[in-house]
Amino acid sequence: MSGAGLIIFLLIIIVLKQFTSILNSKLYVREYKDIIKNNSHGYFGVGTFQPKLGIGQVCLIVIDDQNIIRECRLINGLSIFAKFHQYVPVIDQSTESEAVLNDKHRKVLYQAVQNASNARTKSQRGSS
Known part of the structure; x- marks a missing residue:
């Protein structure tokens, strides 16, 4: 591959990476707005888990x-084809139940629960 061909190839990769980042951001914002609109009486938290090698996860709770x-809602994946899906096994469960503490997604769930608990604490301090 010639020098010009390599530069064009790298530019295409950079543009595709930017494009996928924009699509992922729009997906995240759409899910965030939907959850906030449908759950006005709860406390929202986000958890992320990104291992050095492997599939990353984002949890909205x-x-x-x-x-x-x-x-x-969870998203697992490496590409723009990954979508958020409702994670039913933990819905209507206590954050301290065995179902949550021993779940296969416990790392990302724990982080999301912690962030939601922090939001609740801040809200309660502000209303006192």
């Missing part, structure tokens, strides 16, 4: 005042 998970 809503908990109520009793630490019950009211909404949970």
Whole structure:
């Protein structure tokens, strides 16, 4: 491959990477707005898990005042073809239940629950 061909190839890769980043951002914002609109009485948290090698995860979660998970959406994947899906096994479960603590996605769930709990604490401090 000539020098000009290599430069064109690298430019195409950079443009495709930017394009996929924009698509992923739009997907995340759409899911975020949908969860917030449908769960106005809960506390929202986000968890992320990105191993050095392997498939990353993002979790969007809503908990109520009793630490019950009211909404949970996960995305697993390496490409723009990955989509958020509702993660039913933990919905209507306590954040401290065995179903949540021993779940195969426990790392990302834990981080999302912690962030939602922090949001609840901040909200309660602000209303006192």
